[in-house]
Every structure is written in structure tokens, then in C-alpha cells.
Amino acid sequence: MADLANRTLPLSGFHGGSGAASLSVAAPATRISLRAKPDAVSALSGALGLSLPTKPKTSASANGRHALWLGPDEWLVIDENEADLMAAVALSGVLHSATDISHRNTAILVKGRGADVAVNGGCPQDLSLTAFPVGACSRTVLAKAEIVLLRTAEDAFRVECWRSFAPYVSALLNEAAEDAGN
Amino acid sequence: MLLIYCPYCEEERSELEFRQAGDAHIARPTNMTEMTDEEFEAFFFLRDNVKGLTFERWRHLNGCGRFFNAARDTVSDKFLTTYKAGLPKPDLSTLRPATEATVETYEATESDAK
Numbered sequence: 001m002a003d004l005a006n007r008t009l010p011l012s013g014f015h016g017g018s019g020a021a022s023l024s025v026a027a028p029a030t031r032i033s034l035r036a037k038p039d040a041v042s043a044l045s046g047a048l049g050l051s052l053p054t055k056p057k058t059s060a061s062a063n064g065r066h067a068l069w070l071g072p073d074e075w076l077v078i079d080e081n082e083a084d085l086m087a088a089v090a091l092s093g094v095l096h097s098a099t100d101i102s103h104r105n106t107a108i109l110v111k112g113r114g115a116d117v118a119v120n121g122g123c124p125q126d127l128s129l130t131a132f133p134v135g136a137c138s139r140t141v142l143a144k145a146e147i148v149l150l151r152t153a154e155d156a157f158r159v160e161c162w163r164s165f166a167p168y169v170s171a172l173l174n175e176a177a178e179d180a181g182n
Numbered sequence: 183m184l185l186i187y188c189p190y191c192e193e194e195r196s197e198l199e200f201r202q203a204g205d206a207h208i209a210r211p212t213n214m215t216e217m218t219d220e221e222f223e224a225f226f227f228l229r230d231n232v233k234g235l236t237f238e239r240w241r242h243l244n245g246c247g248r249f250f251n252a253a254r255d256t257v258s259d260k261f262l263t264t265y266k267a268g269l270p271k272p273d274l275s276t277l278r279p280a281t282e283a284t285v286e287t288y289e290a291t292e293s294d295a296k
């Protein structure tokens with residue numbers, strides 16, 4: 001009889017930050033890396049139940065599902081209800097490439113009046129509300145780690161990183177959150 | 183920190199998100215099997231290393247992931263323009279950096295080197 005390994009969430013139970021910027025681990029989610037040409041966008045949008053954004057740095061969200069523009073032919077799709085995204089896009093009937101990356105990534109939620117300051121502790125992007133409004137998203141860097149940043153509210157960000165980078169990203173955000181104030 | 187305009191993201195982003203990726207507009211040979219070793223060496227290895235205006239490939243690695251081209255001054259590090267991959271070289275006459283835009287270099291101010 002085979003022994004089954006238990007899947008563990010990176011940073012399970014992690015809480016940190018400061019009064020100005022609290023840090024917590026996002027719940028498990030399903031994720032796909034989706035690549036497709038422009039002529040497949042509308043069928044894939046129909047299959048996913050939300051409009052894949054085609055404008056740089058924008059996202060679309062509906063019912064706990066998020067589609068983030070990463071590049072002209074590339075999206076990160078996240079489903080917080082752990083729906084089967086691979087099966088959903090397979091029904092689109094159009095040419096595309098989808099890779100299940102549910103467990104490659106993990107996410108840290110940064111929240112509070114100093115959330116932007118905490119993220120800017122390692123990220124060079126302009127996070128003012130004019131340049132990076134609610135719903136804006138981008139692949140970028142947090143110091144030496146690649147992240148995907150999504151602004152979920154004026155004072156809240158979702159920071160997606162590769163699970164092997166989670167200890168580094170969380171430690172760096174923790175330092176930056178303390179610098180953001182109490 | 184340098185800001186580089188990505189023609190795909192349509193905005194300026196930090197240099198930390200980019201990687202330089204060698205010379206742009208290198209014509210790939212169509213008859214590689216018939217080339218001499220010297221011809222192959224010239225295509226594959228030999229680059230001009232221009233002082234001044236140069237055309238380079240860049241990749242928005244930690245951004246949209248796209249390769250694009252840039253006209254850059256190697257003395258001042260100033261990006262004159264960036265444009266999508268596949269587009270022809272932009273008109274040189276409109277890209278010459280203004281003399282006063284050139285930053286002071288060690289060579290120009292301190293050394294006797296020509």
C-alpha cells in the first residue's frame with residue numbers, strides 16, 4: 001500500500017507585519033498559467049466566466065476567480081474556490097496553452113494603511129493609486145524574487161510568489177512592514 | 183535607477199525588471215550549412231561594441247516577458263527610444279542625442295585618454 005504524502009501549504013500559519021501593514025497567508029487556491037493568441041481570448045473568456053483583460057497591468061475578477069494580465073499573450077488565472085481551471089479552459093475549444101501552477105505559487109496578503117510602503121520596501125513600481133489602482137496587477141520583483149502583485153483594495157495587495165521563495169518574500173515583507181510603522 | 187519604457191506594457195518601469203539581450207537587427211543567415219567557419223564566426227561571435235548610439239535587444243524579464251528593441255547611447259546610458267520586436271530600425275537622424283544630454287564621463291573630465 002502506497003504511503004500518501006500530505007500536501008502542506010508553504011508558510012502555513014504565518015502571520016506577521018505591523019500595525020500599518022499586516023501580513024497573512026492566502027488560503028490555498030488553484031492557478032493556471034494561460035497563454036493564447038488574441039483570436040482565442042473571447043472563447044477562453046467564455047470558458048472561464050470572466051473577460052480576460054487585454055490591457056497591460058489590468059485584471060478581471062468574478063466570484064473569487066481572478067484573471068491577471070501578465071503579458072500580451074499571457075495570464076495568471078487564480079481561483080480562490082479551488083475550481084478545476086484546467087478543465088474549464090479545456091472546454092474552450094480554441095488553441096491555447098494552460099499549465100497547472102496551483103502549487104508552484106503561494107500568496108501573501110498585505111493589508112493596512114502602510115501596505116503600499118511595505119510592498120515598496122522591495123518592489124520598484126509606482127504604487128500610488130493613480131499609477132496602480134485597485135485591480136491593477138503586474139509581474140515584477142520584490143528585491144531578488146519575482147512576484148505577481150495584485151491590488152485588491154486601496155490598502156490591500158496580494159503578493160504571489162513561487163513557493164520556494166516564500167520564506168524570503170515573507171521575511172522581507174515582514175521587515176518592510178515594520179518600517180512602514182505601527 | 184534607470185526607467186525603461188516597455189513598448190508592450192506601455193509605460194516606464196524600473197531597470198530592475200529588465201535584462202539586456204545582446205545586439206539587435208542581426209540578420210540570421212539562411213544558408214548556414216554553406217558558410218565557412220570564418221563567416222559563421224563573424225555572424226555568431228563578432229560584435230561591434232559601439233561607443234555611442236547602439237541598437238540592442240532587451241527583455242522585460244520580470245514584467246511582460248517580451249523581447250523588444252532599444253536605441254541606447256552607451257556613453258550616457260540614455261535610452262533614445264524602445265520599440266516592439268520585428269519593427270525596423272527607427273530613423274537615426276531623429277535619435278541623435280543632444281550634446282548637452284551626454285553625462286560627464288571619467289574619460290571626458292579626468293583622464294588623458296582619447
Ligand SMILES: [Zn+2]
Nearest residue numbers: 188191242246
Ligand atoms: Zn513589458
